[in-house]
Amino acid sequence: MRIHLSRTSLAEGLQAVVRAAPAASSVPTHGGLRLEASPDGVTLTMVGGIASARYELPAEKGRVEVERTGAAVVPASYLYELVRRLDDGPVTLERTNSFHLTVASPGMCGRLSGIDPDLFPQAPVPGPEASALRLPNSVLRRMIRQVAFAVSNSDSRPVLTGVLCRLVGHRLTMTATDGVRLATASCETERLHPSADPEQEVSAVLPGRMLTGWARLLTDGGWTDIRLGPREAAFQTGCTSLYSVVLTGAYPPVDKLLPGSLAAEWTMAAPALLQTVERVALLAGKEALLHLRSTEPGVIELTACSADIGELREEIRPDSLSGEPISVSVNGRYLADTLRAADGQRVTVQITGSRSPLVIRPADDPGSLYLLTPVRTRESA
Amino acid sequence: MKNVSEYYPKKGRVILHIDMNAFYCSVHAAAEPDKYAGKPIAVAGSVELRKGIVVTSSYEARARGVRTGMTVKEALRHCPGLILISPDFYLYRGFSRRFLQIVNDYSPLVEAMSIDECFVDITGSKQFGTPLEIAEKIQIRIRTELGLPCSIGIAPNKLLAKMGSDMKKPNGLTVLRLRDVPEVLWGRPCGELYGIGSKTAAKLAKLNILTIGELAEADELLLTREFGVLGSWLKLAASGGDDSPVRAEREPNKSIGHTTTLPYNFTEPDDIGRVFLNLADQTARRLRRQQMVCGTVQITIRDPDMKTITRSYTMPEPTENIDDIYREARRLFDRHWTVGEPVRLLGITLQNLTPKAEAAIQLDLFDYEKAARKEKLNEAMDHIRDKFGEQSLLTAGMLGDDPSTLIRNHRIRGTSLQTDFLGKEEDKRDDNS
Numbered sequence: 001m002r003i004h005l006s007r008t009s010l011a012e013g014l015q016a017v018v019r020a021a022p023a024a025s026s027v028p029t030h031g032g033l034r035l036e037a038s039p040d041g042v043t044l045t046m047v048g049g050i051a052s053a054r055y056e057l058p059a060e061k062g063r064v065e066v067e068r069t070g071a072a073v074v075p076a077s078y079l080y081e082l083v084r085r086l087d088d089g090p091v092t093l094e095r096t097n098s099f100h101l102t103v104a105s106p107g108m109c110g111r112l113s114g115i116d117p118d119l120f121p122q123a124p125v126p127g128p129e130a131s132a133l134r135l136p137n138s139v140l141r142r143m144i145r146q147v148a149f150a151v152s153n154s155d156s157r158p159v160l161t162g163v164l165c166r167l168v169g170h171r172l173t174m175t176a177t178d179g180v181r182l183a184t185a186s187c188e189t190e191r192l193h194p195s196a197d198p199e200q201e202v203s204a205v206l207p208g209r210m211l212t213g214w215a216r217l218l219t220d221g222g223w224t225d226i227r228l229g230p231r232e233a234a235f236q237t238g239c240t241s242l243y244s245v246v247l248t249g250a251y252p253p254v255d256k257l258l259p260g261s262l263a264a265e266w267t268m269a270a271p272a273l274l275q276t277v278e279r280v281a282l283l284a285g286k287e288a289l290l291h292l293r294s295t296e297p298g299v300i301e302l303t304a305c306s307a308d309i310g311e312l313r314e315e316i317r318p319d320s321l322s323g324e325p326i327s328v329s330v331n332g333r334y335l336a337d338t339l340r341a342a343d344g345q346r347v348t349v350q351i352t353g354s355r356s357p358l359v360i361r362p363a364d365d366p367g368s369l370y371l372l373t374p375v376r377t378r379e380s381a
Numbered sequence: 382m383k384n385v386s387e388y389y390p391k392k393g394r395v396i397l398h399i400d401m402n403a404f405y406c407s408v409h410a411a412a413e414p415d416k417y418a419g420k421p422i423a424v425a426g427s428v429e430l431r432k433g434i435v436v437t438s439s440y441e442a443r444a445r446g447v448r449t450g451m452t453v454k455e456a457l458r459h460c461p462g463l464i465l466i467s468p469d470f471y472l473y474r475g476f477s478r479r480f481l482q483i484v485n486d487y488s489p490l491v492e493a494m495s496i497d498e499c500f501v502d503i504t505g506s507k508q509f510g511t512p513l514e515i516a517e518k519i520q521i522r523i524r525t526e527l528g529l530p531c532s533i534g535i536a537p538n539k540l541l542a543k544m545g546s547d548m549k550k551p552n553g554l555t556v557l558r559l560r561d562v563p564e565v566l567w568g569r570p571c572g573e574l575y576g577i578g579s580k581t582a583a584k585l586a587k588l589n590i591l592t593i594g595e596l597a598e599a600d601e602l603l604l605t606r607e608f609g610v611l612g613s614w615l616k617l618a619a620s621g622g623d624d625s626p627v628r629a630e631r632e633p634n635k636s637i638g639h640t641t642t643l644p645y646n647f648t649e650p651d652d653i654g655r656v657f658l659n660l661a662d663q664t665a666r667r668l669r670r671q672q673m674v675c676g677t678v679q680i681t682i683r684d685p686d687m688k689t690i691t692r693s694y695t696m697p698e699p700t701e702n703i704d705d706i707y708r709e710a711r712r713l714f715d716r717h718w719t720v721g722e723p724v725r726l727l728g729i730t731l732q733n734l735t736p737k738a739e740a741a742i743q744l745d746l747f748d749y750e751k752a753a754r755k756e757k758l759n760e761a762m763d764h765i766r767d768k769f770g771e772q773s774l775l776t777a778g779m780l781g782d783d784p785s786t787l788i789r790n791h792r793i794r795g796t797s798l799q800t801d802f803l804g805k806e807e808d809k810r811d812d813n814s
Contacts, residue, residue, distance in 0.1 A: 154697070179745050252747055289741050331743060356749060373749055376742045 001070025002094040003037045006063045007086050007105065013044045013055040014080040016240045020053035020213045021046035021076070033076035034120045035093065035101075037066045045123060046076055051210035051244040052123035058239075068094075071117040074101045078112055123243045126229030131202040132192035133167060134225050137218040137237060139187050143174055144215035146185040146341050146368055151208030152178035159249035162205035165228065167191075169199055175254050176208060177371075181334050182257060182357075183341060185368040192225065204228045205247040214242050257371060259352035259359065264323025266300060267363065268316060270347040274339040276314050280304045281332030283312040289375060290332035292351075294325050304332060319346070328354045329377040338370045388511035390537060394504040395512045396627060398542035399484060399519065402530040402551035404497035406439040408476045409466055411528035421445060422464040425453050436468060440551060473497075476527060483522050487515050492627045498546075500539050502627040516554055524552075540623035543575045562621035567594025574618060581608070581615075593619045637667045637675070640728030646685050647724045654711060655781045660729040661707040662779060666771075668731055669763055674699035674740045676733030678709040682718055683726035691730075692717045698743050699735060702755060706731065 017033065034045040041058040057064045072095040082103060083091065092104045099114040144163075152160035157179065164175040173186035214235050218224070224237045228246075235242040281290055285306030293301045298321055305311030328351055339347065344362030351358055360370040389395060401407065405424040410417040421442035425433040435456050438447040446459035457463055477496045484491050487509050490502035509515050516533045523531050532553035534545020544566065545557035557565065566574070572582035574593050588607065590596050597619035604612030617623070639660050647653050657680075668675055679693035692713045700706065710729050718724070744752065765774050 177746060179747060180743055182746055257746060287741060329741065355744060355753060357746060371746060373744045373746045376740075376744055378738050 001035070001037045001072055002066075002068040002092070003035075003042055004065045004067065004090055004092050005042065005057065007083060007088050007091050009057055009063050010091055011080075011083050011086075013042075013057050013239070014076070014083055016055045016217060017044050017046045017053040018076055018080045020217055020240065020242050021048045021051065031075055031077065032073045032115065032120060033079060034071060034073050034117060036071045036117075037069045039066060039069065042066065045120075047121045047123050050207040051213065051242055054123065054241040054243070056239045056241075070095055072099065072101045072114055073117045073120050074112040074114040079103070082110065082112075124232040124245050125243055126227045126232040126234050130227040130229035130232070130234070131167060131200070132225060132227045133172065133189045134192055134223050135172065135187065135189045137222045137224055138220045140224050141215045141218045141220075142343070143172075143185045143187060144211045146343060147174045147176040147183040148208050148212045148215070149337050149341050150176040150178055150181050150183040150370075154178070159205055159247050159251050161209075162207050162247040162251075163211055164203065164205050164251045164254070167202040167228065173367075175251075177252075177254065180331070180373050181338060182254065182371040183338070183368070184254070184370075185365075187367060202228050203251075204230075204233055205249075205251050206233055206244055207247060210242065210244045257357070258369075259356045261352060262323065262350055263353055264294060264321070264326050264351040265348060266294070266318040266322075266351075267320045267346060267348045268318035270339060270342060270344050270362065273316065273347060273349075274336060276302055276316055277332060277336045277339060280312050280314055281336055283310050284332045285309050288331050288333040289329055289377065290335060291327065291329045291377070293327040294321065294323075297321075323351065326351050326354065328358065329375045330358065330372055331375060334372055338372055342368065342370060385507050385511055388513070389504065389507060393537045394502055395506075396536055396539050396542040397501045397503060397512070397516055397519070398534040398536075398539065398546040399480075399499050399501065399523075400532045400534075400543075400546040400550075401480065401497035401523075402532055403437055403439055403443075404476075404529075405437045405468065405473055406442075406466075407529045408473055409469075410439065411476070412472060414528070417464065417466075420464055421447065421460050421462060422466060423447055423453075423456055424466050424468050425456075433465075438463075476529065479527055480523055480529065480531075483526065484519060487519060490627045490629045492629060500542060500627045513554070513556065520552070520554060538621075538623040539625055539627065540575055540618055541621055547575075557621075559621045563594065563597075566619075566621070567592060567597065569593050571596055571619075576618060577615070581611075584608075585615075635734060636679075636730050636732045637664050637671070637673075637734070638679075638681075638728060638730030639663050640681055640726055642726045643724065647727075648721050650720065652781075653714065653724060653727065655778060656727050657710045657714065657729065658703075658707055658776075658778045659781075660727065661703045661710055662776075663771075664729050664731050665701060665703040665706050666763065666766070668734070669701050669759060671734075672737050673734040674701045674737045674742070675706075675731035676735070677731070678706055678713070679730040679732055680710050680713045681726065681728035681730065682714065682724055685723050685725050687725070689726075690717065693730075693732065695733065698745075699733070699740050701737065702759065 036043045036045070039059065041056060041064050044055040044057070046053050059066055086105050089106055094102045096102060099116055101112045101114050103110045103112060147163055151163060160178055166173045170188050170191055171186055172189045173184060175182065175184040217240060218237065222237050224235055227234045231246050233244050233246055277290065280302045281288055281304060283306060284290055284304035285308065287306070289304065291303045295301055298317055300316045300318060301313060302316065303311065303313045338360055342360060342362045344364045346363035348361045348363055349358060350361070354374060355376060357371040357373045360372065362368055406422050409422060419441065421439060423438035423442050424436045433453045435447060435449055435451045435453065437449055442460055442463055447456045447463060453465060473496055481491060481493055481499060484499060484501050488501050488503045488506045492500045494500065503512060503515055506515060509518070512535050516535050520531060520533055523529050530551040532546045532550045534542040534547070534555050534557060536542040536545050536557040537559055541557040545555040546553065548555040570591060571577055571585045571593055572579060584607065585596065588603065590599050596615060599616060601613060601616050604615055608615060641656060641660065643656065647656070676699045677693050677695045679691055681689060681691050683689040694709050694713055696705065696709060706729065762774055
């Protein structure tokens with residue numbers, strides 16, 4: 001294999017796959033990058049434990065030129081960091097007889113040790129039965145940011161480390177929960193392959209970290225095509241593709257989680273509430289315990305105190321407040337995360353009791369909804 | 382105005398030892414003066430059984446010959462009008478907390494020694510007056526606000542403060558300075574020195590050291606040869622020396638544990654599971670009695686060679702439920718023990734305890750409704766078992782004939798469930814509510 005590329009094209013491709021591929025793993029090939037040169041161009045592939053990324057560099061005079069086809073596998077981070085630091089100009093990559101890769105640019109010549117490309121694992125590519133849909137990158141990115149924060153970090157319930165993606169008709173709904181908070185958002189999409197039954201319901205649980213990585217890659221323009229298969233999923237925009245396994249295991253039924261009875265409802269400006277919550281939570285210490293109380297008519301009191309830091313009390317006057325006086329304690333950090341993700345100008349907080357979840361609805365986005373389970377404390381008892 | 386600083390030592394410390402006089406009886410008299418104040422009363426365990434023993438008695442009862450440790454029968458012979466009361470630890474704890482709060486108003490360095498006594502370091506409390514003034518204020522406040530008598534010792538260290546509070550009861554206020562030691566203490570028998578038990582006293586007597594004064598003048602080499610490191614301490618203490626600090630921090634979280642030795646070496650997972658279930662049941666029962674929740678589950682496994690291992694797991698959220706405790710115990714066992722290896726002894730210890738009322742427990746989105754129902758079920762089951770005995774209500778998995786099923790039988794095996802003071806507190810609460 002011998003290829004000539006412009007540094008900018010190569011750097012762009014490397015950045016995309018390195019960013020989209022998950023963090024380092026103990027499996028040696030996981031940190032590896034596969035370069036494959038064909039007459040059509042060069043393909044960069046990284047295969048990770050949860051997701052694999054692929055970037056196509058189509059052959060183009062002066063930018064991507066394939067002199068000799070072939071493949072090579074080298075450590076992704078070294079090649080990326082090296083190319084990142086080069087001056088703009090032509091870069092030549094050549095695999096010699098062994099598995100080494102020679103990297104040359106004017107005045108520089110280096111060699112990276114590699115491994116046998118045949119040992120490189122296959123990316124999980126969804127089969128032809130996968131359902132396909134398309135949505136604007138700006139919409140997808142917003143949706144991922146609205147829900148992905150709520151996935152579980154713990155392996156005790158592996159399926160909860162993923163985001164449940166459900167496609168009913170043209171509506172895509174994403175739901176994430178770690179068992180304490182739950183976030184859900186939805187949007188209209190375009191279903192590709194109109195020959196397939198558009199009313200057929202499709203659902204898949206995708207790794208939260210893979211989606212977060214994807215959102216990080218996206219710019220506001222363009223579209224993402226998504227294919228959801230029973231075991232694999234693929235995301236593709238521009239030259240970049242991301243493949244991921246679909247998490248197995250039954251996602252707990254989330255439709256029944258919405259608490260029935262309503263004790264109180266407050267509507268207020270979201271940015272102001274977030275600021276107050278962040279301020280009060282600052283003094284809540286490690287446990288981040290925050291107490292919400294509606295006492296005198298029209299006022300909500302937020303308090304936090306920790307023995308070693310101090311205490312803070314702040315009042316909010318919501319635009320509207322109905323229901324009974326109530327007191328509820330929550331994890332302030334979780335509440336702040338939720339409000340940040342809710343991403344709107346006004347927010348409605350529905351209280352269903354001091355021991356049942358808060359329901360948070362962005363007033364200007366009926367497709368999204370958040371639940372936050374309270375903390376049982378003496379104050380809220 | 383006098384200069385308060387002159388009443389404090391330039392270098393050393395000022396320690397008070399506050400000892401509540403006949404605490405349990407005084408509390409009953411304070412709580413229900415119409416019934417008990419000024420009368421001969423005694424607190425006795427198991428009054429109903431008539432085999433009870435006098436735990437403590439009022440000064441009126443003591444005047445008629447009632448002593449701690451007497452059987453109820455004996456006490457009634459000395460004092461036929463004696464009013465017997467069963468202990469109410471909930472009440473005692475309440476008063477204890479309030480008396481410690483009063484003391485705490487004068488210094489944060491308060492070390493509670495037991496339910497009815499504490500040390501307080503007032504070296505830095507000059508703003509409240511001289512040591513004697515502070516002691517008087519504390520004594521008066523405890524008397525007027527709580528209606529309880531106490532004796533206070535004022536001294537440069539804990540040892541002498543403790544000796545001081547012992548000098549005059551009730552309502553004593555004794556200053557014991559280092560220079561008073563020869564005159565006040567040296568003539569007394571060694572056994573009266575705080576920290577010397579009957580065994581040490583007997584050993585000293587063999588060395589012909591009978592009084593504290595003789596101990597103070599004894600050869601240190603001889604003492605260290607006889608008692609090891611304790612020897613030097615004995616000599617120092619007899620001269621009134623003690624530099625142990627007043628430890629304000631509360632004692633580390635206690636734990637609740639049960640172990641059981643198996644009748645033969647168990648290898649079957651089902652048998653082991655049953656033992657863990659019974660252990661989880663009884664530890665969880667005690668946990669709830671004490672109104673605590675636990676954050677950590679520890680298991681103990683001993684093999685036939687007496688090699689013992691302990692493994693523990695700290696849960697994301699504290700619990701009081703048998704199923705959580707059992708699940709974590711089983712998981713620990715499965716992870717740290719090879720299936721089929723023989724087991725001689727098993728135990729569960731609940732650690733990292735916090736009072737349930739104070740614990741902040743993050744509720745689970747999928748489980749919060751079930752958790753509320755489980756709490757009610759626990760309450761109902763505990764209530765039934767409190768009333769009709771541990772055996773009255775079991776889950777089928779607990780049934781078996783190994784000793785782990787016997788840990789419920791408190792007549793055969795005096796478990797700490799019976800003597801849990803806090804446990805009685807819970808009983809009492811149920812009665813009141």
